[in-house]
Amino acid sequence: MMICSILLRKQIKYNLFCGLPEAPDVRFAYFIAFCILWQELPIISRPKTKPMKIFFSICILFLIACASKAQPKATNDTSQIVTIHADSSKMEIESEFPGGPTAWARFLNANLVYPKKAVKKNIEGDVIVQFIVDKEGNVSNVEALSGPELLREAAVKVFQNSPKWKPAFQYGRKVKSYKKQPIKFRLQTA
Template sequence: MKKELLFAALASVSLLLAGCNANPQQTETAAPDASDTATETAAPAPTPTDSVYEVAEVMPEFPGGTQALFKFISENLEYPQHAIDGQIEGRVVVQFVVDKTGKVGNIQVVRSIDKLLDQAAIDVVRALPAWKPGMQNGQPVNVRYTLPVSFKLS
């Protein structure tokens, strides 16, 4: 089952990285509709004066690179027993902000499958160590990062 989770994580992150070749954009942060998303409240959201970039000149980087991110997710993602028993599979899409210091925060589920799988995805993102922050015009910036987390039974 670990190999299937690793493969699913690799495929998901590959799709994410393919979307990072767009032109840099800056957006305002907006509060998501609480009925559509689950939110991690322990990490503070960026202040209104701090812009959050969707794409930066240099995107945030997980320590050790993409392969290390895949490995971290495969080793730390816990498939809830209730979801295994219920044969629940699919992809939870999580967004979070890598702030100017590289800290992960403002974790939100933007595509839900099941509350237990959503929480498992939030938990693995919450456990991520500090990243190398994104850069815009030579300065560290807050960058929104989208990470699909796949759950597949063998």
């Protein structure tokens, strides 16, 4: 009984030294229970063994118990999980006209009608148009924010008649996007 209590104290000291919890390993607890039962057996029924064999057996069991405790164990501790925040500008893809800026310029040249009243009055200028490209690529809520009054209607009409755009993406998903686009109205001199 005395050997078991000494070993238990040494196991607890070893655990504290290694930074482990105070409770000894389960295998070590089985070993202590075996020691207690062994000492309670009558001396007559115990087989005769040499003291050195017992000592070495105890040392080997102690080392096995210590080695199993010293191995790192998986934990569910989430305090060490590092969160990486991605730069949102790298994760976004803006909505655009199918074919890019050159296709948009061709579409404007083919479909933009310069108002006759503006030609007669020799009106030029830039019209800034605000619109929404939804998840499917449809253009909606077209509104002219600035520019000459006569040119605003033509700019809004060309956006309303435009085909579907490529929708914007954010973090791999299609999203609705708000856009502002300038349109330059210039008269050609002959």
